[in-house]
Amino acid sequence: MIQAMLDFIRINKEWFFSGAGVVAISAIFNFLRNKTKEKDPPTTNQIATRNAVNIQGSGDIAVGSIIVKENSIPTKLAKPIFFIKPSGRTLISGQDPEHRLQIHNRGGDCYNVNLQSDVFSKEFNFPKISRGRHTSITVTTPRGTDAMTIIITALDGNGMEHQQAxxxxxxxxxxxFY
Structure with missing residues (x-):
C-alpha cells in the first residue's frame, strides 16, 4: 500500500505539488478529522436565588416536561394566564353599582383589558402587568347587567399577542368569574 502511494506521488508529482493536490489532500484530511472528532456536549448552568432560578445552556434545555428550544420561551411558560377576583362593590340607592375587580397575572405581560356586556363596553389600558402581579380596575355597570365578559389582550414572553376571555x-x- 505504501508503495502504491509513493508510485502515485511520483507519477503525479507536478499536479500533487502545484497546489491543487495540496488543497485536495488538506480537504480530505479535514473531512476525516471532523468526522472522527467528537462534538462538545451541551452545557447547562443553573443559578438559584430565593425567588428565582436562572438556567443557561447551549442546545435544548429540559425543565421537567418543558423543553426550551432556540432561546425561545415555551408556550406553556410564556402564554398569558389571568384570573379575576372581585374586591368589592359600592351600592348607592338610585345609582348604577360600582364594582372593583383585581386582575391577577400568572403568565405573560398584560397591556389592555376590554370589559364587554350586552349593555356596555369599556377599555382599560395599562403600561404593563407583569407575571405574578395584579392591578385593580373599577367599573360601573348599568343596573340589571346580569353578565359581563372581560377580554384581556396580552403579549407572551416571546412577544406574540394573545387574548383571553x-x-x-x-x-x-x-x-x-369563570
Missing part, C-alpha cells in the same frame, strides 16, 4: 355572572353579592 373571562366570563362573569352577577349574583346578589357581586360578580363571580
Amino acid at each position: 373571562i366570563n362573569g355572572i352577577n349574583f346578589r353579592d357581586g360578580y363571580k
Whole structure:
C-alpha cells in the first residue's frame, strides 16, 4: 500500500505539488478529522436565588416536561394566564353599582383589558402587568347587567399577542368569574 502511494506521488508529482493536490489532500484530511472528532456536549448552568432560578445552556434545555428550544420561551411558560377576583362593590340607592375587580397575572405581560356586556363596553389600558402581579380596575355597570365578559389582550414572553376571555355572572353579592 505504501508503495502504491509513493508510485502515485511520483507519477503525479507536478499536479500533487502545484497546489491543487495540496488543497485536495488538506480537504480530505479535514473531512476525516471532523468526522472522527467528537462534538462538545451541551452545557447547562443553573443559578438559584430565593425567588428565582436562572438556567443557561447551549442546545435544548429540559425543565421537567418543558423543553426550551432556540432561546425561545415555551408556550406553556410564556402564554398569558389571568384570573379575576372581585374586591368589592359600592351600592348607592338610585345609582348604577360600582364594582372593583383585581386582575391577577400568572403568565405573560398584560397591556389592555376590554370589559364587554350586552349593555356596555369599556377599555382599560395599562403600561404593563407583569407575571405574578395584579392591578385593580373599577367599573360601573348599568343596573340589571346580569353578565359581563372581560377580554384581556396580552403579549407572551416571546412577544406574540394573545387574548383571553373571562366570563362573569352577577349574583346578589357581586360578580363571580369563570
